[in-house]
Amino acid sequence: MTNRSRSSPSAEGELRLPRPPGVLRRYWARHPVFADVLVCVVCLMVSAVPVIATPVLPEGVGTRSSDWLRVLPFLGVMVVLGCLSLLLRRRHPILVLGAAYLVALAYLFTPDPITGPLVLVATYSVAVHVSTRATLVGVGIGTVVLVGTGIGLASAGAISTAVLWGSIVNEALNAVIGGLIGTNVGSRARYVAALIDHSRRLVVERDQQAKLASAAERERIARELHDIVAHSLTVMVALAEGVAASRDAERSRPGVEAIAATGREALRDMRATLGILRDPAEAPLAPLARDTTAETVASARAAGFDTRLIVSGDPAGLDSRTQLAVSRIVQESVTNILRHASGATRIDVVIRHEPEGVSVAVRDDGFPVTAPQDSPGFGLRGLRERVELTGGTVSAGPRHPHGWSVTAHIPRQELHA
Structure with missing residues (x-):
């Protein structure tokens, strides 16, 4: 029975x-x-x-x-x-x-x-x-x-x-x-x-869903690798040029140490990203969900830019995905300034934590060599995709009389227990 x-x-x-x-x-x-x-x-x-x-x-x-x-x-x-x-x-x-x-x-x-x-x-x-x-x-x-x-x-x-x-x-x-x-x-x-x-x-x-998931995963990993490699190599090139231009070994030592530290940090982030490919059970982005804004600002200062970081509001309760998006916005914007801004000497990074979300603004005083908004590269496109995944908006364009500005707004995500 x-x-x-x-x-x-x-x-x-x-x-x-x-x-x-x-x-x-x-x-x-x-x-x-x-x-x-x-x-x-x-x-x-x-x-x-x-x-x-x-x-x-x-x-x-x-x-x-x-x-x-x-x-x-x-x-x-x-x-x-x-x-x-x-x-x-x-x-x-x-x-x-x-x-x-x-x-x-x-x-x-x-x-x-x-x-x-x-x-x-x-x-x-x-x-x-x-x-x-x-x-x-x-x-x-x-x-x-x-x-x-x-x-x-x-x-x-x-x-x-x-x-x-x-x-x-x-x-x-x-x-x-x-x-x-x-x-x-x-x-x-x-x-x-x-x-x-x-x-x-x-x-x-099922096959279509698998292909879509595979394509989304490739795009996500491509964004992570681009953010890591592009930023780190740009900072390392800038530091190396500064070290090569200096004839004082003692004054060049901090630049060399910064190059080594940037390289180690890039290798660590790259291993964390590629580890997701080797271990599918590993939570995506978990090893990289940390605030790297201060490190990005420090690397720009080491490269010789007058970089200022202004943070206002209470960041408590900010989820890891939003925090990662903020860090990547600052990182990609600073990287573009190091690569494309001609004659730039100052970088302003402003982060405002508000009850409805987080606002990020990165500005410089240089002259852009290219116009990323007319022909966006992988970095700006990946930045837009990342912000859109969080439900936010991002815009980039020239400032008057000169300079470039990247602004983004990310709504605050509700944290579930």
Whole structure:
């Protein structure tokens, strides 16, 4: 009882997979032409038995034999053609059903009530290969035509009442049996086809989601590597140029130490970023979610710029993603000043912590060599993407009379326990 309860569906609408087909059904499905030929032959044999046997049964002499001889050629042709139409039951099941009811009409002209399996097989084929609704409509029309024609012929004295009622009852039973079996088989086949189609869509969606996630991860790592490498190398180049221009070894020592410290810091951040690729279970950005604003300002000062950092407001409760975005805004802006600002001597970094968010502004007094806003590079584009991920805005442009300014606003994120 316990095992049975465990195997039963636990909720309404639970998806239940069908049982796999057996050996016979798999062979039947793999060889449709052989199956159709076999069905045609069997139906032809079953239909031929009453046509051949009924005239030679007892009392098959005299008037009765002559009546059968008149009907037998026509009936034989109709039965053969009806059975041959079963070869088209997969491609044209409605046509086959119509041919089956034509044969049923031919049975009305026999001296004795006989029938065959054509209506049964044709109804089954419509239910399997079309739909249950088409089966009901087709059988309804065929039955109405059969009954109406039979009543008209019986009223005119062309056929006997026994043949009429025998044909109606037999064909109705064949239609009901074929329809019930075909509906069951067809519903299961359509259910399996729907499951397969649903599974294929799920696979496609899964692959698309994986590609999107992979692309987003590549962009994120590209942003991190660009921020680390571009800033660190820019600072190191500036410091190295200052050391090379100095002839005093003692005055050059702090610059050399700053180059080494910047290189070590860049290597540490790069290892943390690449570690995410090696260990997928590691939380993304967790090793890098720290405030590097002071280090960026210090590196700019070491490179010879008059750099000022102004922080106002209470930074308490600032989440790591926002803090990382603020640090990267300052880092990328200072890096662009070191690389592109000609004649710049002063850098102002202003960070305001407000109840609704954080505002960042980085300004210089130099002359920009390029216009990043007209042709943004990887750094500014990555900066915009990073700020947009936090729901903020960023803008960059020239100042008057000279200089460049980068401003950003990041809304404060709610921290959840």
